[in-house]
Every structure is written in C-alpha cells, then in structure tokens.
Amino acid sequence: MKKILFLTQNLDIGGVQKSVSMLANSLSDIYDCSLLLFEESKPICYLLRENITVETVQMQKMDLSDEDSGINIFNYRKKELSKFVQKLRPDLIFSYEDYHNILSLSIDSDAKRIISCRISLKNVYTKSSRVHLLTPDFYFENITKLYKNAQAVVCVSDFIKKELLDISEKINALNIYNGIDKSMILEQSSKEVNLDFSYILHVGRLHPQKGQKDLIRAYHKIHANISQNLLLIGEGLLRDELQEMINSYNLSHRVFLMGNISEPYHYMHKADFCIMPSYQEGFSNTVLEMLSTSALIASKYSGYDEILNDYGNLFDVGDIDALSALILKYSNDKSITKELKKLQKNDVEPFTTEKSMQNYKQLISHVLLGVVKCAE
Incomplete structure (x- = not known):
C-alpha cells in the first residue's frame, strides 16, 4: 500500500x-x-x-x-x-x-x-x-x-x-x-438552537482579513431599525478588540461573540440571513455552507464570482455604508430574503x-x- x-x-x-x-x-x-x-x-x-x-x-x-x-x-x-x-x-x-x-x-x-x-x-x-x-x-x-x-x-x-x-x-x-457534504449539512441543520430571539449570523476566524470590524460598525449604524441581533461564531486574535468595540457601541445586549462551534449548520439554518464581509478568501467552505443553508450577504472579495452571483446582495470590500444598507434591506423584507435563499441554493449545487x-x-x-x- x-x-x-x-x-x-x-x-x-x-x-x-x-x-x-x-x-x-x-x-x-x-x-x-x-x-x-x-x-x-x-x-x-x-x-x-x-x-x-x-x-x-x-x-x-x-x-x-x-x-x-x-x-x-x-x-x-x-x-x-x-x-x-x-x-x-x-x-x-x-x-x-x-x-x-x-x-x-x-x-x-x-x-x-x-x-x-x-x-x-x-x-x-x-x-x-x-x-x-x-x-x-x-x-x-x-x-x-x-x-x-x-x-x-x-x-x-x-x-x-x-x-x-x-x-x-x-x-x-x-x-x-x-x-460540501449536503446530506450531512441537512442532517445537522435540524438540531435545535436554544435562543429566544431572531438573529443575523457571521461565521469565521476572528481575524482582520474577515472584516468583522466592518460588520460591527455597519450593524451599529442601523441596529435601532431592525429587530435581529448579531451573532459571530469563531475564535481568533481579534476577540478582545471586537468585544471592546461592542462595548464601546453599547451593543453587548445585541451583538454576541459565540466562540468556536463545531459544525454550526443549525445556527446558519435558523439565521434570518448570514453575512461574509471578508477582505480576502481562497475558496471558502463557509461561504458554500452558508449558501446551502441560508441567504447570504457578502463582499466582492478577490475571486468571489467563482461562487457567488450578484442578486443585489453583494457589496464592495470595506464599504460599510453599503453593508449597512443591505443589512437593513434584508432584515426588514422577508420576501426578498426568501427569494435570495432560493436562488443561492441553486448556485451551490455544483460544489459537492x-x-x-x-x-x-x-x-x-x-x-x-x-x-x-x-x-x-
């Protein structure tokens, strides 16, 4: 052998x-x-x-x-x-x-x-x-x-x-x-999420290239106009800095750093939608997983168009105002979020x-x- x-x-x-x-x-x-x-x-x-x-x-x-x-x-x-x-x-x-x-x-x-x-x-x-x-x-x-x-x-x-x-x-x-293993993701998605509020979700290593600072700033701009909280799943070198940002914006009751959660597909599935504000990605497993379980707002990082089609849900890297507008748009109109999820589920079909x-x-x-x- x-x-x-x-x-x-x-x-x-x-x-x-x-x-x-x-x-x-x-x-x-x-x-x-x-x-x-x-x-x-x-x-x-x-x-x-x-x-x-x-x-x-x-x-x-x-x-x-x-x-x-x-x-x-x-x-x-x-x-x-x-x-x-x-x-x-x-x-x-x-x-x-x-x-x-x-x-x-x-x-x-x-x-x-x-x-x-x-x-x-x-x-x-x-x-x-x-x-x-x-x-x-x-x-x-x-x-x-x-x-x-x-x-x-x-x-x-x-x-x-x-x-x-x-x-x-x-x-x-x-x-x-x-x-991605779609049958496994589907099975894991059925697990319960023990939260009593609706939420928007980001999953990723807490690192400057992932754009989490932009996400928190964008959420801060419009949080008073939406009902959803913001969850960030992942760990990394930015944890303390991100928590300080959350505290400085008085958002500790709305934005939660959840730490690492293995196979968080049930969190993706239960989210109103997911967000990936990255400055760079290779070919992201997490993006594929989000597309298969939820609707996704994402940045136009280098190479994004090999996975993502633009249905009006994409924004230029680092554009916090555009990200804020998209969060507001998809938070307050469930019909377009549902339609986006349907379109993106078809996009992920080739990647098995x-x-x-x-x-x-x-x-x-x-x-x-x-x-x-x-x-x-």
Whole structure:
C-alpha cells in the first residue's frame, strides 16, 4: 500500500483543517495515510479514521523577540520534517498552505509532492505583514524558486491559479474546487438552537482579513431599525478588540461573540440571513455552507464570482455604508430574503464533496503513477 504524508499546522477548527481531515479519511482505504502537525498546543477538532496516524513536531523554546526567530523556527521544523520523512519513507507528501509547502519542497526526499494553495498571494503577503514570523520576501522568493518542483500545485480557485502562473509559467498549477457534504449539512441543520430571539449570523476566524470590524460598525449604524441581533461564531486574535468595540457601541445586549462551534449548520439554518464581509478568501467552505443553508450577504472579495452571483446582495470590500444598507434591506423584507435563499441554493449545487474527492483521487493516482510530472 502506497504511503501518503499530509502536512498541516494543526487540526483545530478551520477550512484547511476540515479539508485535510476529509481528504485523509477519503483516501485511507486505499493508501496508508499519516498526518504530521506543526502545532502541538491546538486541539484536534475533526474525527479521523482509526487507521490514520497523527504525529506532532515538538517545538523547542525559542526567543520570539529575536529578529531571526521566524527563520530559526522554520529551519528547526525543516530538520524535524526531514528526519520524519527519512523514517516514514512516504511515496507522496501532500502539504497545505505556503509555509508547509515550502517546508515540503525544501527537504531532500524521493517522495513526490502535491502542494495546496488556498490564499491570494498578493492580498496576504503585503509589505507590512509577517506570516509565521516570516517576511513576504521569504514567501515570494521560495514560491518562485520551489513551486515548479512540485508534481502538482492544487489551487482552490482559478483566481489563485492565475496568480501563481503570473509568478512562473513553469508551475504545474491546476484547480480543484472545495465541496460540501449536503446530506450531512441537512442532517445537522435540524438540531435545535436554544435562543429566544431572531438573529443575523457571521461565521469565521476572528481575524482582520474577515472584516468583522466592518460588520460591527455597519450593524451599529442601523441596529435601532431592525429587530435581529448579531451573532459571530469563531475564535481568533481579534476577540478582545471586537468585544471592546461592542462595548464601546453599547451593543453587548445585541451583538454576541459565540466562540468556536463545531459544525454550526443549525445556527446558519435558523439565521434570518448570514453575512461574509471578508477582505480576502481562497475558496471558502463557509461561504458554500452558508449558501446551502441560508441567504447570504457578502463582499466582492478577490475571486468571489467563482461562487457567488450578484442578486443585489453583494457589496464592495470595506464599504460599510453599503453593508449597512443591505443589512437593513434584508432584515426588514422577508420576501426578498426568501427569494435570495432560493436562488443561492441553486448556485451551490455544483460544489459537492463527492466531486472534489473524486478529482483529488484521480490526481493522486496519476502523480503516483508518474503520469503527472513537475515542470523541471
């Protein structure tokens, strides 16, 4: 049985983590699957089949105030990954996100490589930002140098694929869309929500790219003119700042940070409608899930039109006034909200787990057979 090693940061709640666990579970009958995680402090929130092995790289204490801490951590993880791969001897290494993709392609191994790209490079790697304590230059230099050596670079949207090919036409980039398990979502949607008020819902990691500050500001502008409260499901680095905003607007009785809720499809289904005010997305599982369970207002983030049609429910990124107007519009007219939900449910039909997993299985089979080869 061929061995596949998956690389990712953790299996805490998130779109990447859900995708990793879903693919590993789907492949575990035909391949010997292992997962290597690089963050030991986070919980494992997704069920894995018993025949899947999970290992974690144990971190050493490092001085994070050191200017070189990012590259020092990277080099330590690279060394640990190399030792693990030498011991396991996988036939294929399948990594998720640029940090782990670069780790995978930096080590010496006979294993074939598939890497997964899920974010807009131009939107995420800005001059002022660091990801895993590493500069944008680190990512662009290594993506340019290493990605052409992967047998396949799986992009979750055509927008991301085009970005990579603009960097180098030698990158063997292809697109496999995410999919959702509609029967499971339908089953989970029937669960009770123990709330005695109507509400609008946002689900997402509490992070600047998700636009939650804009959402709270927009809601504050019109909250006196609607009956619905606002729920935000998710955790992240912005929690304290968002709570301070809520308190400063005297909205603690109307806006609630709910924390992480695994598979919150019943909350989506019971919401009057959902909102996704993101500044950037890859190809969002959460957007697909919201479309299948509720009506959705969303920003026109890069690549939005690969999922979303504009029925008058979309707004330009960062336009708080437009978002306020849409919240007011859909809060006070149930007929147009019902019609939007009907239209969007049709839009999500093509994006199924079955189709996504079939495409991944075919790609992996071809890579292992040597049918798909790296550009160099």
